[in-house]
Amino acid sequence: MDQITPSRLNFGSDRNVIVRNSKQNNNWQAEERAVSYFPVAPNAFFEMSILVEQHCFKVAVNNNHLLEYKHILLPLDKFTFLRIDGDVRITQVRFQ
Numbered sequence: 001m002d003q004i005t006p007s008r009l010n011f012g013s014d015r016n017v018i019v020r021n022s023k024q025n026n027n028w029q030a031e032e033r034a035v036s037y038f039p040v041a042p043n044a045f046f047e048m049s050i051l052v053e054q055h056c057f058k059v060a061v062n063n064n065h066l067l068e069y070k071h072i073l074l075p076l077d078k079f080t081f082l083r084i085d086g087d088v089r090i091t092q093v094r095f096q
Contacts, residue, residue, distance in 0.1 A: 016040075020069040035067055052079055 020032040039061035040046055051058040054076065057069045073079065084090060 018067065020067070022072050024072065029072075032069065037066075039064065039066060050082075052076060 016038045017033055018035050018038065022029045047062055049060045049063075051060075052071075055070060057071055059066045059069065082093070
């Protein structure tokens, strides 16, 4: 299963980081953390768009490109669900 952990506002020793990682055969791979800015604040509204392309996810927050993450799951129709954990209130989810 390919998984991505999009952000950690406050998790253990992590503060305001966006972590990307994949899990294959029950083993987590190397984390990616580099981003040019941290777009999310506690108790603030934000809109996140995730575009699934042939070889990567393209993520934008509030209509600003944030990152690309090379996924490892092919074919693309294996992406069948979106999982969101933690303290976030979802007001809308759209699949296009």
